[in-house]
Amino acid sequence: MRRGTNLVQSFVSWWEHRSLQSRLIAAYIAIILVPSLLVSIVSFRAINETYMKDAVDKSAYILDMEKLHIMNQIESMERSAQLAVSDKEVLNYLTRKTEPPLGELVDFNMSAFVNLTRIQFNNPNIEHLHLFTDNPYAYEIWPIIFNERRIKDEIWYEDTYGLGDLQMWSFQNTDLDLIKRTVEQEPKVSLLREISVISGEHSGIIQVDMLLSEFSPRTFTVQDEQSQLFLIDEEGEIFSRAKQSLLSDAPMMEQAIQAKFQALSDGEPWQMEYKEAGKSYIFLSVPLEGLNAHLLNVLSMEDVLAQISKIRNTTIGINILFIIIFTIIAYVLNSFILKNLVRLTDAMKMARRGELYTGVVIRGGGEIGELAFHFNKLMNKINELVAVAVRKEAMSKEAELRTLHNQIDSHFLYNTLENIRMLAEMEDQRAIADSLTSLGGMMRYNFKWSGDYVKLRDELRHIRNYIEVMNIRFDTPITLSVDVPNAMLETEVLKMSLQPIVENSVKHGWYEEAEEGGSKDKTIIIRAEAVRGKCRIWIQDNGSGMAEEDLKLLRNQLHSSSSEKVNSETVPASSAANEVSRSNPSAGIGLMNVHQRIQLFFGAQYGLMIHSTQGVGTIVTITLPTVVMTGGDEGEETHNRG
Secondary structure, eight states, rough: OOOOOOOOHHHHHHTTSSSSHHHHHHHHHHHHHHHHHHHHHHHHHHHHHHHHHHHHHHHHHHHHHHHHHHHHHHHHHHHHHHHHHHHHHHHHHHHHHHOOHHHHHHHHTTHHHHHHHHHHHOOOTTEEEEEOOOTTTTTBTTEEEEGGGGGGTTTHHHTTOOOTEEEEEESSSSSHHHHTOOOSOOEEEEEEHHHHHHHOOOOEEEEEEEEEEHHHHHHHSSSOEEEEEEEEEETTTEEOTTTGGGGGOTTTTHHHHHHHHSSSSSTTTTEEEEEEEEEEEEEEEEEEETEEEEEEEEEEEEHHOOOOOOOHHHHHHHHHHHHHHHHHHHHHHHHHHHHHHHHHHHHHHHTTTTTOOOOOOOOOOHHHHHHHHHHHHHHHHHHHHHHHHHHHHHHHHHHHHHHHHHHHHHHHHHHHHHHHHHHHTTTTTTHHHHHHHHHHHHHHHHHHOHHHHHHHHHHHHHHHHHHHHTTTTTTEEEEEEBBBBBGGGTTTEEEEEEHHHHHHHHHHHHHHHHHHOOOOOOOEEEEEEEEEEEEEEEEEEEEOOHHHHHHHHHHHHHHHHSSSSSOOTSSOOSSSSHOOOTTHHHHHHHHHHHHHHHHHOOOTEEEEEEEEEEETTTEEEEEEEOOOOOOOOTHHHHHHOO
């Protein structure tokens, strides 16, 4: 399995490194070759089945015709035997009890014997008509009437003796001449019946012989060199022609035929395929009723297979020639079609090497022309971005110099604040000293811009410092409550993403109370939790809240800011209803900036969501991805500062 996987991966890697033209031509060939192979396979099977069926049908037809001829010959032999034993004069002659007078013998010879010879004359295919008797008073009259002592050595004699009204058939390889005592090397078939004038009493035997060459002429003549008929008797002995016999090419075929004949059931036709010495044959057989024999046709499939092979080779040759011609045509057409793609590829290589790109002109439309157009646009955009990058790098160098200068100025400012704080402590002004400490922390946090991301811990520390500084302004101080799990203090947030929201609440959340001289408790609650891979931070105040129409307007502005540049003149004034109505632009700019920055850095699914109830307060929900920065103190408790 691993080896197969490696082979597939190697092929895929090799295929991916081929040129587009090579892969297109291979794809064209596959598109033509696969259906062609499928059609060829189906056609070959159909042709093979058709040729095989035709051969079997032809063999079956020959068997039926030859069987019909054999049945006619059987009927002729049986009729001749019946005519011979139906003559009363013949029967009287064979069963007489006294020696016949000369006159009766002459009359028998001139009448009844002539009728016997006429039977054979009228049936020229009958080779012999013999009547055998053991009556000592019956003289032998050649060539029909003989004494039984001449056949007592025949293998069929004992089987015939006592048959009664039945008959039997015997196949023999030689024809024995009873008079000349010579043997003719021609096979024959004999019809044998017992003559019983009185039932149960043996009177003689009648034998009707016919040469197998007359009995089944197709079996002993060459009708077709690719087929041969065989006669198989009940003993399994095979009779067929000796010249141009298929058995000479397949010596083991005779044993196969005999084995099959012994295994088959009586009266059932059988068909089988046989192979020997690389050649294929089909055996088709029919039974010969009454003979206890079978007629077998052996068909050589060499010519049939040769014709099928010729058709297959011709088809394959045509397919190969067609694929070659198609491949040449496809190669030429692809070269013409992909010429512009090659030009575009060369231009891309030049651009990759850093050479001066002057553009590529592709005439005509289509995908390649569109690709060239967009590539030219891309290169122009890249050139513009390179120019912008160069300008930014120059500006960055300038900013670095300015940062160094600011650092020098900020150190001076930090030292000055530290000196003032020490004076406040010496004068026992603890509130002023603490405020200066918080202000210094805020300035360090603002000036130290090492990156866009900070820990939530650092952002919360900055907010505490901010609240400490702001509380100098109010008679009623603002209470900051932070409820953040210890595990979330290391979460990554954008720097200065929480402070603008808290600042918005401080500046506008209790505006009406400040005008009316109220002394309502001011509370800001910050909570956070991680839900399904997202970090949610809630900043809640108990300020004035805002009206429903102002809240809807602010939400619409937040949503529109996701895809459009914020217009500070159309942003709601603040999170409070009275500030929106007064159109104070500074109140909503901070929210918009935070919302835009979050979506810019993390994606459109993150940002701010505002909920507010007039007279109750406002809740701003910040949604960020949960990203934990290293270096956190896992032992710190959950923050909860009043």
